[in-house]
Amino acid sequence: MADTAVHAAAGHDDHHADHGGHYTSTGLSNNKLAMWLFLGSECLLFGGLISTYMLYRGRHTANLGPDQVWDIPFTSASSFVLLMSSLTMVLAVTAAKRRDDRTTNVWLSVTALLGSLFVAGQVYEFTVFYREGLGYTTSLFSSSFYTLTGFHGVHVTVGVIMLLAVVGMIIRNRIPGDKAEVVELVGLYWHFVDIVWILIFTLVYLIPA
Amino acid sequence: MFTTGTKLLIGSAGLAWLAAAVYGVAQEGALGTIGLISAAVALSLLAGVNAFVRDSNVSATDTEAFDTSAAAQATARRSLWPLLTGIGLTMLALGMATLPAIFVLGLIALGAGLIEWLVQGWSERASADRAFNDQAREVVADPLELPVAGAILFAIIVYAFSRVMLGMSTKSATVVVFSVVAAIILALGVLVALKRRISVPVVTGVFSIGLLAIVAGGAIAGLNGERDIEVHETTADLAEANRCGTEETEADSHASQTVAAKSNPAATLIYDGSELEIDEVGDDGQVGTITLPRSNPTNVMFLNESEGEARLVLELHPAVDADGVAAGPERICTTLVEDGGRQIMTVEFDRPSFALEAEGVNYEFVVAGSDAAVEVIVP
Amino acid sequence: MALIERPRTGDLTPAVATPEATYGAFRRPVHSTGWKSWLFTIDHKKIGIMYGVTALFFFLVGGLEALLIRAQLAGPNGTILSADMYNQMFTMHATTMVFLFVMPMAAAFANYLIPLQIGARDVAFPRINAFSFWCFLFGAIFINTSWLLGGAADGGWFMYAPNSSVPFSPTNGIDFWGLGIQITGVASLTGAINLIVTVINMRAPGMTFMKMPIFTWMAFVVQFLLVFAIPVITVALFLLMFQRSFDATFFTVEAGADPLLWQHLFWIFGHPEVYILILPSFGIVSEVLPVFSKKPLFGYPLVVFSGAAIGFVGWGVWAHHMFASGLGPISVAVFSVATMAIAIPTGVKIVNWTMTMWGGKLVFSTAMLFAIGLIVQFTIGGLSGVTHAVAPSDTQQTDTYYIVAHFHYVLFGGAVLGIFAGLYYWWPKIFGRMLSETLGKWNFWLMVIGLNMAFGPMHIIGLQGQPRRMYVWTEARAGEGFFNLGFWNLISSIGAFVLGFGVLIFFYNVWRTHFGRHKAPPAPLDPWDARSLEWMTTNPPKEINFDRTPVVSHLDEFFHRKYEDRGDDHAGYEPVATAEEVLAIEEANADDDVHLPSPSYWPIILAFALPIMAYGVIYNILLIAVGGIIVLLAMFGWALEPATAPDSDYDPPSDGGTDLELPTHG
Amino acid sequence: MTESSTLRSRLRTAALALTAAVVLASCAQDAPQDTWDPAGSEAQKIHDLQWPIFLIAGIVGLIVFAVVAVCVVKFKDRGQPIPEQTHGKAWLEYLFIALPAVLLAGIAVPSVAVIIELNDTDNADCVVNVTGQQWWWEYDYPIAGDGSICGYMPSGESGSIVTSGQMVIPTDAKVVIRGTSRDVIHSFWVPRLNGKRDMVPGRLHTWNFHADRPGIYAGQCAEFCGLSHANMRMEIVALDPVDFQAWIDNQLEPYQSPEDGTLAADGEAEFIAQCARCHQVDGLTDADGELVVAHPEDQVYSGAAPNLTNFATRNTFAGATWDLLTEECRDDVWEADPENFGERYLAGVDRDCLNAIDLRAWLRDAPAMKPMYTEPEQLEATDGLVRGMPYLALSEDQIDSLVAYLLERK
Known part of the structure; x- marks a missing residue:
């Protein structure tokens, strides 16, 4: 099934290569520019959430504090996995630019799997914290922690679904427009989500409260 | 002019009428007669219908029928959806008898199956061109299928794998398993990407096996249950168990020693090893008593400047009702605070100080295991 | 899904079947007339008009709320509104005016004019543009349904915590408010990204940034402010939603929360928001003044840079809304000085506007009157702003009517007068008929008199110590003599009604121009002897905007095509061509093969799902799932849909002439 | 030149009128919450800071109004030729950046001093x-x-x-x-x-x-x-x-x-x-x-x-x-x-x-x-x-x- 998709897609791509995309004043693609702006806006979103957490992380009167619940080795492992997924995303983008659909699909799938693994790790972590007595409404620390990391988790989830959908669209040859660019856009988003996690991991987990 | 089929039916109908008459006269049985008459009526009706539609025969001159008649349509293609609908129905029944979760899953499977069935049926009648019909199906179904399939796959992995992790007996095991699974995925990715000769069925097969393994692992782990995760002790537990002493407890391990700069406490209590000094706005270096508001949660900061560890305790002396049940906790305390460490305590007083005087007690901040104390006046 | 907006060509051409038999209900909407052509349109001009109509409707709603407030306060111990109703009224007055009138009105101008001013055929993402509008409309309707469902929000538009928590505001009003602002926020954010990309990428050949019309520049700055300000309020509103609907404790003081968190988040958004409201009007008057002075804008680069500077510094002054909040002297001092600094670029604009008029050849059309009105009225607001940039002085003035006076001079005297200048100026461009100048002058003078009568006395009321947001004021603290509160409150209320009457004249003018017995004739091509690119096409513009993609070589390109410098040193300009002649050249050299993207169902469907989810948050969690499924379906349907419809969707099937590509300039 | 001298005299009258209005306002003791009627040292500090700022703001405002008024009267379209298409004068623009900057710096210094004074809660x-x-x-x-x-x-x-x-x-x-x-x-x-x-x-x-x-x-x-x-x-x-x-x-x-x-x-x-x-x-x-x-x-x-x-x-x-x-x-x-x-x-x-x-x-x-x-x-x-x-x-x-x-x- 993938093989036929590869052939069909190659033809499709050739057509667009001739086409050469649209003229823009700056030569930048509209889509990419929009994605950058969106990510710029997302920076402020996470900025707000991180600020909230930083303000509230010490506020857990008579309840569990951050350093009492963290499991740094585990979170380090899952952070590393998310980082690796950025690498596989890069490979996917490179393959897409080579118009190698098969390899693109492989790396997109691996990225999606690693992303799912990360979210699974987060679900595991949340469950453990909850069992240890840290509910969502237990303290300001817990509310702001779950909100911040939960928001990030939702972003990863959306990213994984996007990745899987792109794989599906490539297989079915249903991408309107420049395939490599679509993969690249999803890649931009994915890298952004990764970078935000590095920030969260450093500020939330590594710097002692 | 009658077709062959019509002739047969007309003959049968006539025979049935005859038999009914004979039986009715000869046997005098009402039931049998009614049965035979019914058959005769039915056969007559069928004969009439058949005569009218001419035994569904297509006239050779009716060219339109070549395209529009059912026989001219492409045969229905293989379809997964009746199966899914069936599974959905079964689960629905099963769910009603056993678990509501299965019922809901059945409902979802039923809905998904029916919708897909409808879409496929619609698309197969879209035109005579099979390739085009497939594309038409995709135009309608892709917006649903792609994200939903992605989301389901994602949910399965996340749920199953997190069960596996929760089932691990130790924390270090989770790290190992997590890393190993990630490494396997990566390695497989490299393998498939480099070895271009690996065919699609193989990849699909490996992927399915992997998925199956995770689901199976998740199921087993789910049935086995989670490892024992103990509820962490907190200072609230300490106060309840009257353990606000000098010994180190679980609540004290890894306890925070710093407080955000913007906490804006009403007062800071500084312990220097022998005395509790009060640092209050507009009122510096006061010793002995502090006035704090009634019925208002107030933040008080504890700063330990003694050589060792210290724990601040507030004795609350709650009102006791007729049944001897206290209106609130006896006391609240911080965790053990290291030298130079600080911690916030949120306090609230329900009764004014003079109400306690009658009982011969007062509100008091004390450092556990020392004589340092500050009396709280609540107006 | 801004990801995939590119057209693909020819994939789905059916081999045998006719379109009727294949796509049935799934044909793309391709109507160019009738209500469906509006509902599913992705034409930036139609969307701009819809923005404008909706915004003006909410202007009337907000105005009605204002009049009720002033009626209540005309005398001591007013009884027209109950305390509860009054609190809802002033909350919704501000919310309506800020989020549902001025912001969408600016979006209306930006949508309609930016592509025309930069010589583009549409915005970069036409479907997202439609989505933004529907989001805004549904969000606005959603907020206002709270009036019928137990009462509107009653915490003020600033919605300070913890007064916004459930115990202090038990009705659902604040839930409606927060979720509704969230939805209109989505509209603003997507709209902003769209317009930024449009301005950066879709300028006509030759139009460098420093040759861009000034309105486009100011709107461009505003879109950046939106991109970065909206997510901050989004965070705040999320926290509020979790607080109110899911028992989180972000603002629960008993749990140790700090109520100032909300204030910081709100004002980090809220102060840039002020510039979001005012800069588009600055852009409008910077267009209007040169046209009616027959001179280019004085110091164009400086006006551009000061606009950008205002946008930039605007991020560093949010805490001047919190001088009384107890921030500590260092923060207060820093923010106080930063706030004074922002007066400099604002002052630059005033100077440049007056210098534009200086030495000009002034024509006092209604648009020009409104523009001059803005200079004068905004100056008053700006200067009273300086008095509370000084933090100690602000501790006396903040939360009094003096502040109400200040920001009404800035927002009514500034933003709204600018909007009216724009309406009168561009009306013939947009609707092809000119509003009556006589009625326009009545409109202007009544509005200016009403504005000064309504808001001028508030300076006195505030300095005499009357706080804001009080549902009654009392004789006991009114004092006697010239500055007594009773007299000036009454004057202010009378002024408000004069102002309201002035605004109604505008609507009468519109009705008279288009429907009355004295219906105006079609407007001339270039009624104002205008200077910028949007006038270099028909009134109203064709769907493709320009017959030929213009090639730009000057700032004020249109002017330079009509006039040529016969002397030296810019002093001897003489007309060389009429507008008709300029246009005739363009028409004669029309681009063949202009292709516009097709309308789409998905934007309105996607937008419609959002209020469903919002009702779900308030009433039943299952509704969220329903909305979520619609969102998923619409997003993927959208993503998989080519930008242009296949020929087969047209009835009769298109001949392929108008459905292929987005504008191509080269 | 007569025009500019009448302008100057108009300005002077206006400034005087404004000063009078400000003085009047500060003397009015009518409403009990009058912010211009200090009765304690803290309010006095604020007042001493704010009235000159009101005055400066008023004067700046009058200058702007006067210039606008002159424009409106003097440069009305009376059929004059198309004016010079000047895009600005650099020195004038810099001047109008520098002037408010200096003025605001002059306001900022005492403001910061008063902020610090008002927040001094030691030695109660x-x-x-x-x-x-x-x-x-x-x-x-x-x-x-x-x-x-x-x-x-x-x-x-x-x-x-x-x-x-x-x-x-x-x-x-x-x-x-x-x-x-x-x-x-x-x-x-x-x-x-x-x-x-x-x-x-x-x-x-x-x-x-x-x-x-x-x-x-x-x-x-x-x-x-x-x-x-x-x-x-x-x-x-x-x-x-x-x-x-x-x-x-x-x-x-x-x-x-x-x-x-x-x-x-x-x-x-x-x-x-x-x-x-x-x-x-x-x-x-x-x-x-x-x-x-x-x-x-x-x-x-x-x-x-x-x-x-x-x-x-x-x-x-x-x-x-x-x-x-x-x-x-x-x-x-x-x-x-x-x-x-x-x-x-x-x-x-x-x-x-x-x-x-x-x-x-x-x-x-x-x-x-x-x-x-x-x-x-x-x-x-x-x-x-x-x-x-x-x-x-x-x-x-x-x-x-x-x-x-x-x-x-x-």
């Missing part, structure tokens, strides 16, 4: 705790380690003073308030003594007051605080040292029950039955001789109700929104000379001066006078706790006795 002579609550203010006077209150040593035994509505402070003393709130954000503002400062729950904010002469200074909650925001007022009463000492001693006098058989004695019983659930009267004992301790936290969402121990020494009630004195007696106190003021104020409320109409109306149906959340259907979110004084269904006789009892709380 007197500390008062101020707590805002929907919709009234509570003041309590912390007892220092040596037993002194607000820098004054009580003549008798020291104890807590809790009051509401009117905050009494000594003149010529640096009074630091430590403010917070029990529910939402309120703002403490007495314009003639100082600017406003928000009182934020969970935070402790300080602010200075320094009254130059005895008198009553009106204020009003300035941060929107919900339903009855308009009805949340406050007054600062400044007394000279002798009178302030007398006030403290009076506040700390032990509780005296009304004489048996009087209407007030009935009132005491009514009070214990109806009012003492929420309102504390220090020293009040019930029939068994047990101390009566109010538990407002069981009834009121925000957790407190005004302490009524010395109710009749105050001039206001219900969030300082209604006067306890008749209009005549009120004016007598408010308009008293600084020398006589203390005496008039310390006289408190007696039967002749009592504003019985409003007080009785309040006891009859408080929520009807001041919007508050007291109806059961409004209290779902607070588990039945009221926000404000509920309707108590008191009979006229009960009200009579309560008024009599309250009048004796001096």
Whole structure:
């Protein structure tokens, strides 16, 4: 099934290569520019959430504090996995630019799997914290922690679904427009989500409260 | 002019009428007669219908029928959806008898199956061109299928794998398993990407096996249950168990020693090893008593400047009702605070100080295991 | 899904079947007339008009709320509104005016004019543009349904915590408010990204940034402010939603929360928001003044840079809304000085506007009157702003009517007068008929008199110590003599009604121009002897905007095509061509093969799902799932849909002439 | 050139007119919350800073208006040729950046100095705790380690003073308030003594007051605080040292029950039955001789109700929104000379001066006078706790006795 998709897609791509995309004043693609702006806006979103957490992380009167619940080795492992997924995303983008659909699909799938693994790790972590007595409404620390990391988790989830959908669209040859660019856009988003996690991991987990 | 089929039916109908008459006269049985008459009526009706539609025969001159008649349509293609609908129905029944979760899953499977069935049926009648019909199906179904399939796959992995992790007996095991699974995925990715000769069925097969393994692992782990995760002790537990002493407890391990700069406490209590000094706005270096508001949660900061560890305790002396049940906790305390460490305590007083005087007690901040104390006046 | 907006060509051409038999209900909407052509349109001009109509409707709603407030306060111990109703009224007055009138009105101008001013055929993402509008409309309707469902929000538009928590505001009003602002926020954010990309990428050949019309520049700055300000309020509103609907404790003081968190988040958004409201009007008057002075804008680069500077510094002054909040002297001092600094670029604009008029050849059309009105009225607001940039002085003035006076001079005297200048100026461009100048002058003078009568006395009321947001004021603290509160409150209320009457004249003018017995004739091509690119096409513009993609070589390109410098040193300009002649050249050299993207169902469907989810948050969690499924379906349907419809969707099937590509300039 | 000289003279006239207006405004003593009429050193600092800024702003404004007016008159289209298409003059533009920058720098320096001064809360002579609550203010006077209150040593035994509505402070003393709130954000503002400062729950904010002469200074909650925001007022009463000492001693006098058989004695019983659930009267004992301790936290969402121990020494009630004195007696106190003021104020409320109409109306149906959340259907979110004084269904006789009892709380 993938093989036929590869052939069909190659033809499709050739057509667009001739086409050469649209003229823009700056030569930048509209889509990419929009994605950058969106990510710029997302920076402020996470900025707000991180600020909230930083303000509230010490506020857990008579309840569990951050350093009492963290499991740094585990979170380090899952952070590393998310980082690796950025690498596989890069490979996917490179393959897409080579118009190698098969390899693109492989790396997109691996990225999606690693992303799912990360979210699974987060679900595991949340469950453990909850069992240890840290509910969502237990303290300001817990509310702001779950909100911040939960928001990030939702972003990863959306990213994984996007990745899987792109794989599906490539297989079915249903991408309107420049395939490599679509993969690249999803890649931009994915890298952004990764970078935000590095920030969260450093500020939330590594710097002692 | 009658077709062959019509002739047969007309003959049968006539025979049935005859038999009914004979039986009715000869046997005098009402039931049998009614049965035979019914058959005769039915056969007559069928004969009439058949005569009218001419035994569904297509006239050779009716060219339109070549395209529009059912026989001219492409045969229905293989379809997964009746199966899914069936599974959905079964689960629905099963769910009603056993678990509501299965019922809901059945409902979802039923809905998904029916919708897909409808879409496929619609698309197969879209035109005579099979390739085009497939594309038409995709135009309608892709917006649903792609994200939903992605989301389901994602949910399965996340749920199953997190069960596996929760089932691990130790924390270090989770790290190992997590890393190993990630490494396997990566390695497989490299393998498939480099070895271009690996065919699609193989990849699909490996992927399915992997998925199956995770689901199976998740199921087993789910049935086995989670490892024992103990509820962490907190200072609230300490106060309840009257353990606000000098010994180190679980609540004290890894306890925070710093407080955000913007906490804006009403007062800071500084312990220097022998005395509790009060640092209050507009009122510096006061010793002995502090006035704090009634019925208002107030933040008080504890700063330990003694050589060792210290724990601040507030004795609350709650009102006791007729049944001897206290209106609130006896006391609240911080965790053990290291030298130079600080911690916030949120306090609230329900009764004014003079109400306690009658009982011969007062509100008091004390450092556990020392004589340092500050009396709280609540107006 | 801004990801995939590119057209693909020819994939789905059916081999045998006719379109009727294949796509049935799934044909793309391709109507160019009738209500469906509006509902599913992705034409930036139609969307701009819809923005404008909706915004003006909410202007009337907000105005009605204002009049009720002033009626209540005309005398001591007013009884027209109950305390509860009054609190809802002033909350919704501000919310309506800020989020549902001025912001969408600016979006209306930006949508309609930016592509025309930069010589583009549409915005970069036409479907997202439609989505933004529907989001805004549904969000606005959603907020206002709270009036019928137990009462509107009653915490003020600033919605300070913890007064916004459930115990202090038990009705659902604040839930409606927060979720509704969230939805209109989505509209603003997507709209902003769209317009930024449009301005950066879709300028006509030759139009460098420093040759861009000034309105486009100011709107461009505003879109950046939106991109970065909206997510901050989004965070705040999320926290509020979790607080109110899911028992989180972000603002629960008993749990140790700090109520100032909300204030910081709100004002980090809220102060840039002020510039979001005012800069588009600055852009409008910077267009209007040169046209009616027959001179280019004085110091164009400086006006551009000061606009950008205002946008930039605007991020560093949010805490001047919190001088009384107890921030500590260092923060207060820093923010106080930063706030004074922002007066400099604002002052630059005033100077440049007056210098534009200086030495000009002034024509006092209604648009020009409104523009001059803005200079004068905004100056008053700006200067009273300086008095509370000084933090100690602000501790006396903040939360009094003096502040109400200040920001009404800035927002009514500034933003709204600018909007009216724009309406009168561009009306013939947009609707092809000119509003009556006589009625326009009545409109202007009544509005200016009403504005000064309504808001001028508030300076006195505030300095005499009357706080804001009080549902009654009392004789006991009114004092006697010239500055007594009773007299000036009454004057202010009378002024408000004069102002309201002035605004109604505008609507009468519109009705008279288009429907009355004295219906105006079609407007001339270039009624104002205008200077910028949007006038270099028909009134109203064709769907493709320009017959030929213009090639730009000057700032004020249109002017330079009509006039040529016969002397030296810019002093001897003489007309060389009429507008008709300029246009005739363009028409004669029309681009063949202009292709516009097709309308789409998905934007309105996607937008419609959002209020469903919002009702779900308030009433039943299952509704969220329903909305979520619609969102998923619409997003993927959208993503998989080519930008242009296949020929087969047209009835009769298109001949392929108008459905292929987005504008191509080269 | 004549044009510019007329312009100059016009400007001069305008500037003079503005100065006159500003002076007029600063002299006006009409509204009790006039922000241009300082009566204490803190407000004076603000005033000294703000009036020159108003003046500068006014002058700048007039210049702009004048230039616009000149443009409008002089450059009207009278058929002149197309003007020079100038895009600006660099030196002029730089000048107009530099000018406001210099002007604002000139304003910024003294502003920062005053900000620092206003926030200096060290070396207080007197500390008062101020707590805002929907919709009234509570003041309590912390007892220092040596037993002194607000820098004054009580003549008798020291104890807590809790009051509401009117905050009494000594003149010529640096009074630091430590403010917070029990529910939402309120703002403490007495314009003639100082600017406003928000009182934020969970935070402790300080602010200075320094009254130059005895008198009553009106204020009003300035941060929107919900339903009855308009009805949340406050007054600062400044007394000279002798009178302030007398006030403290009076506040700390032990509780005296009304004489048996009087209407007030009935009132005491009514009070214990109806009012003492929420309102504390220090020293009040019930029939068994047990101390009566109010538990407002069981009834009121925000957790407190005004302490009524010395109710009749105050001039206001219900969030300082209604006067306890008749209009005549009120004016007598408010308009008293600084020398006589203390005496008039310390006289408190007696039967002749009592504003019985409003007080009785309040006891009859408080929520009807001041919007508050007291109806059961409004209290779902607070588990039945009221926000404000509920309707108590008191009979006229009960009200009579309560008024009599309250009048004796001096």
